[in-house]
Amino acid sequence: MTDLQEVIASYNEYIYNIPHGAQYIAEQLADGKHDDALLAVQDFSEGMIWLMELKPLLKEHNIELNFPIExxxxFLTEINEGLSKKDWVLVADLFVYEIKPFFEEQVQIIQ
Incomplete structure (x- = not known):
């Protein structure tokens, strides 16, 4: 059960930090620091994949996450489309106006 508790702690910490990370990405894009922003976007994308993989694992332990995987x-599709066009404003807006508020509303798992 300790492993599950570590996973829950990691999930809680990650969910808590996403809004700050989203703001950071938007600021880096606005400042023209595209390389820094792209590294952070890559980290964000990997984190989102981890969240999607985590949901069924937690469900096996009767822990239901209420955020919609869809x-x-x-978000990942829209980010990729914006990045492929090098539309930095669109990507920054996604992080500030959609991703940040979405994850500010997500609930942490009570241990």
Whole structure:
């Protein structure tokens, strides 16, 4: 059960930090620091994949996460589209106006 508690602690910490990370990405893009922003976007994308993989694992232990996986997939698709066009404003807006508020509303798991 200790492993599950570590996973829950990691999940809680990650969910708590996403809004700050989203703001950081938007600021880096606005400042023209595209390389820094792209590294952070890569970290964000890997984190989103981890969240999607985590949901079924937690469900096996009767822990239900209420965030919609489809929303995360949509975010990743929109980010990729914006990045492919090098539309830095669109990507920054996604992080500030959609991703940040979405994750500010997500609830942590009570241990």
């Amino acid at each position: 929303q995360i997939q949509m």
